[in-house]
Amino acid sequence: MNDLSLWLTVLLAALISLFAIYFAVSPLLQPGRASLVLDDDKLVGLLGRKDAILQAIKDLEFDYRVGKISEEDYQRLDQRLRRQAIGLMQQIEKLAPASASLDEQLEGIIAQFRQTSGLSVPSASTPTNGDTPVSASAPAESHSTRFCTHCGKPVEAGHNFCAYCGTPVAQPDAAPSV
DSSP: OHHHHHHHHHHHHHHHHHHHHHHHHHHHHSTTHHHHHHHHHHHHHHHHHHHHHHHHHHHHHHHHHTTSSOHHHHHHHHHHHHHHHHHHHHHHHHHOHHHHHHHHHHHHHHHHHHHHHTOOOOBTTBOOTTOOOSOSSSOTTTOOOEEOTTTOOEEOTTOSBOTTTOOBOOOOOOOOOO
């Protein structure tokens, strides 16, 4: 009886081991799935690297504007980072050529939506959604609310950078009086 229980235990352990090996190996043997995952992983990696380089360009520009680096260093580093970003964008377009035209289609849909709903891009001279100027001490006619082009938060008059994300903000031209 002791030998029989030992053989049953060994047989049961062998069956469990075979099932475990089968379930671990079977996804690797199915055709088609692995290459798609690798392409997606490569595309995700390229997109992550592109985003990191674009952020580095923004940080470099910010450092230059606040005087942390010289003009020579800024030009040299900016050119190198931009070449890297362009190379990554070209690789991304090769991996996902269909997505290259999606931006154009999306811009067309947005433009069509703006025309049908009467919306326009917020500018330095146009208040949006009935917003009042951020500074209550200045008269409303002298300036309108501005918005950051990166994060969309309101930017106070006289600020050169967004207080939320640090993106440089262009100063508005003097609006003609009506």
